[in-house]
Amino acid sequence: MKNKKALIFGVTGQDGAYLSKFLLKKKYIVYGVKRRSSIMNTQRVDDIYKDINYKSNFVLLYGDLTDASSILNLIKKVNPNEIYNLAAQSHVKVSFEVPEYSADVNGLGTLRILEAIRSLNLEKKVKFYQAGTSEMFGSTKKKFQNEKTNFHPVSPYGVSKCFAHWITKNYRDAYGMYACNGILFNHESPIRGETFVTKKIIQGLVRIKQGSQKKLFLGNLYSKRDWGHARDYVEAMWKMLQQKRPDDYVIGTGKTFTIKDFVNRAAKKMNFNIRWTGVGIKEKAVNIDNKKIIIECKNRYFRPLEVDYLKGDASKAKKILKWVPKISIDDLIDEMIQHELEN
Numbered sequence: 001m002k003n004k005k006a007l008i009f010g011v012t013g014q015d016g017a018y019l020s021k022f023l024l025k026k027k028y029i030v031y032g033v034k035r036r037s038s039i040m041n042t043q044r045v046d047d048i049y050k051d052i053n054y055k056s057n058f059v060l061l062y063g064d065l066t067d068a069s070s071i072l073n074l075i076k077k078v079n080p081n082e083i084y085n086l087a088a089q090s091h092v093k094v095s096f097e098v099p100e101y102s103a104d105v106n107g108l109g110t111l112r113i114l115e116a117i118r119s120l121n122l123e124k125k126v127k128f129y130q131a132g133t134s135e136m137f138g139s140t141k142k143k144f145q146n147e148k149t150n151f152h153p154v155s156p157y158g159v160s161k162c163f164a165h166w167i168t169k170n171y172r173d174a175y176g177m178y179a180c181n182g183i184l185f186n187h188e189s190p191i192r193g194e195t196f197v198t199k200k201i202i203q204g205l206v207r208i209k210q211g212s213q214k215k216l217f218l219g220n221l222y223s224k225r226d227w228g229h230a231r232d233y234v235e236a237m238w239k240m241l242q243q244k245r246p247d248d249y250v251i252g253t254g255k256t257f258t259i260k261d262f263v264n265r266a267a268k269k270m271n272f273n274i275r276w277t278g279v280g281i282k283e284k285a286v287n288i289d290n291k292k293i294i295i296e297c298k299n300r301y302f303r304p305l306e307v308d309y310l311k312g313d314a315s316k317a318k319k320i321l322k323w324v325p326k327i328s329i330d331d332l333i334d335e336m337i338q339h340e341l342e343n
């Protein structure tokens with residue numbers, strides 16, 4: 001049997017790297033799309049090239065979601081069985097600073113891929129995965145969020161992803177495309193981007209422990225997030241494309257923690273003895289052992305609007321995809337700390 005071909009937009013990102021490795025293990029030929037940058041930005045996938053088992057089935061190609069012709073040419077050239085759209089300006093806070101660009105890449109970029117599939121008459125041949133997000137639920141008041149929960153996005157990022165969600169559904173309904181929306185809650189890993197809160201906390205605490213950083217500055221300590229591991233979540237993406245019919249699925253752990261809970265768990269694992277004092281922007285954490293302040297809050301890390309509470313109900317994925325998260329928050333934190341210490 002011929003190897004299946006997957007085309008991944010966003011291959012240089014956290015999920016792109018995990019998904020590439022997952023698909024290569026399943027004997028796919030993986031074509032990853034990276035955008036041009038002034039320095040090499042392939043660190044997350046460099047190990048694939050060093051792996052004798054996988055390097056010949058892994059190809060990197062240039063492209064950009066803001067450039068429709070590059071997308072069309074790539075799909076024509078690769079003629080993939082499956083396309084995963086993981087490319088995005090994925091930082092919520094940054095989306096308030098570059099709203100138009102975020103909408104262009106995340107919203108119109110998705111439309112550009114769908115339209116390229118249609119123009120090439122591949123709508124009945126290629127399967128498409130869209131990287132949707134729990135940020136689309138935004139200011140929801142529901143205790144658990146699932147596929148039936150209304151979207152109330154509260155950031156340019158969330159709004160742009162709602163467009164991508166609905167246009168994917170529209171192309172599925174209008175043209176009979178096999179197109180799925182994954183609605184994924186936060187998922188982290190040792191290779192998470194450094195400006196996302198989990199990585200920032202782990203990296204900061206390890207550096208403070210080692211003496212190379214004095215303080216960690218954070219924003220809102222009281223928002224709640226449902227955190228899983230990226231390795232588990234890319235498997236769910238693949239499973240969505242292996243069903244009889246295309247559909248949309250929520251992927252989450254069903255557990256939620258505040259940012260402060262995450263700090264406390266990580267600090268305990270690193271043998272920090274901390275005490276919180278103050279309120280609001282004046283809240284801080286003191287290292288009891290040496291009386292030094294190690295965490296403070298800064299206005300610049302707060303957002304104009306916040307998603308206060310997220311907790312995913314992935315029972316549909318459990319029933320249909322037979323998907324359940326395997327890695328707990330404690331195992332995730334342990335792996336992130338270990339990676340940070342080794343690097």
Ligand code: NAP
Nearest residue numbers: 010012013014015064065086087088090131133184186187
């Ligand atoms: P990430 O680490 O930020 O990776 C984003 C990827 O998109 C990178 O490869 C980036 O390239 C690429 N990209 C950005 N702009 C592009 C453009 N104009 N053209 C082509 N590629 C572009 O994000 P992630 O955490 O892996 O997330 C993957 C996807 O899932 C994203 O769409 C994100 O919005 C969504 N999502 C993430 C989570 C989560 O918790 N991680 C949850 C739900 C949904 P560079 O390396 O060059 O920057």
Ligand code: F7E
Nearest residue numbers: 090092133134135185186195196197198218219220223301
């Ligand atoms: O923030 C709070 C912040 O930036 C989490 C993306 O992958 O997941 C991610 O979006 C929470 C927020 O992730 C800092 O206010 C406090 O409440 O790690 P984050 P996010 O905004 O939830 C969703 C599902 C996606 O789809 C996105 O692509 O932590 N917070 N202090 C902070 N956040 C950051 N970044 N930095 C801080 O200093």
